[in-house]
């Protein structure tokens with residue numbers, strides 16, 4: 001798939017890898033080609049994405065987003081980010097730096113960024129302050145290694161993209177534009193047409209439209225992707241056309257929610273997306289750090305629409321204090337069953353979140369103790385198994401690369 005035809009790939013065409021022609025290392029000619037060749041982004045999934053998955057997606061031509069999640073210890077996050085580098089098929093790796101000639105004019109362009117993004121939960125970043133973001137922006141998440149052929153430490157690289165979801169990203173966008181390297185991209189995940197228009201106004205590089213089918217957190221009241229996506233694309237195109245030629249760009253559009261197969265990728269592309277953001281589909285892959293028995297449970301889940309549910313109950317139990325308006329989609333389990341029963345009993349089924357949590361505490365005071373034990377046991381009868389509606393179509397475990405090939409189908 002070529003960058004000239006795909007807005008997402010074009011956005012990241014400056015992230016390049018080295019390719020050599022010629023038989024001997026002394027006469028080899030090196031050219032640089034785009035490293036991101038598939039319009040597939042792996043979502044920032046706390047607990048379900050980590051160094052191995054991030055490296056596998058990057059090494060296979062996608063753009064992985066490292067989950068910063070609910071960080072409280074910046075030093076730990078920076079260390080984790082550094083642990084990705086040795087796993088990357090990266091042309092900055094000392095073992096591959098023996099070539100002699102570079103024929104392209106991008107200088108060190110391909111090496112200026114790590115071939116991955118980092119994903120912030122925006123309201124959580126508000127609570128912690130921007131220091132971690134600034135450290136990553138300054139390349140502190142890169143490995144401090146020096147290249148083997150030289151004793152000089154190379155310039156630390158920031159990630160190619162910064163992802164924001166759930167909150168007001170605009171102060172951080174400003175910081176990135178002011179302090180980031182030129183070419184640093186900003187990806188914003190939104191849940192409504194209005195938010196998409198605002199992101200276009202803010203001049204973000206990539207907008208992710210997240211439908212209600214999505215696994216993990218999202219908006220409580222949100223349209224299915226099949227209408228959210230085309231309506232947003234229509235509105236964004238109209239806004240760009242109405243503005244003067246340079247003042248409003250048409251950002252690259254990605255679709256998120258329930259997508260796990262090639263026909264779905266083709267369908268969202270037909271509706272105006274360049275590519276997809278996938279969470280659930282990567283969860284059962286070998287490289288995901290999620291527990292094996294939970295991966296198995298995902299594969300056993302059929303009829304993803306019926307057997308997943310959106311709820312705030314787990315955020316109440318965890319005490320993460322999510323802002324109102326957001327909930328998360330999980331595979332139904334004992335806790336969601338209790339929540340539903342209690343709410344029905346009290347005629348409150350339409351209300352979720354705090355109301356149901358209070359009822360759980362009153363009627364099922366054992367739940368909190370259950371929760372602590374479940375966390376120790378990794379018991380997904382109680383813990384949230386975040387999952388999108390596409391889970392019903394996931395049938396077998398494989399590598400992340402195999403999953404990506406299957407998604408690309410005929411587009412490979």
Ligand SMILES: Cc1cc2nc3c(=O)[nH]c(=O)nc-3n(C[C@H](O)[C@H](O)[C@H](O)COP(=O)(O)O)c2cc1C
Nearest residue numbers: 043045165214215216256257258278279280386388
């Ligand atoms: C386990 C899991 C964790 C997630 N964590 C985050 C997160 O920390 N930040 C975020 O922006 N989105 C998160 N998401 C949502 C994804 O960004 C994306 O919208 C979603 O995975 C797409 O739907 P799908 O899961 O059906 O592919 C998560 C999704 C899952 C499944």
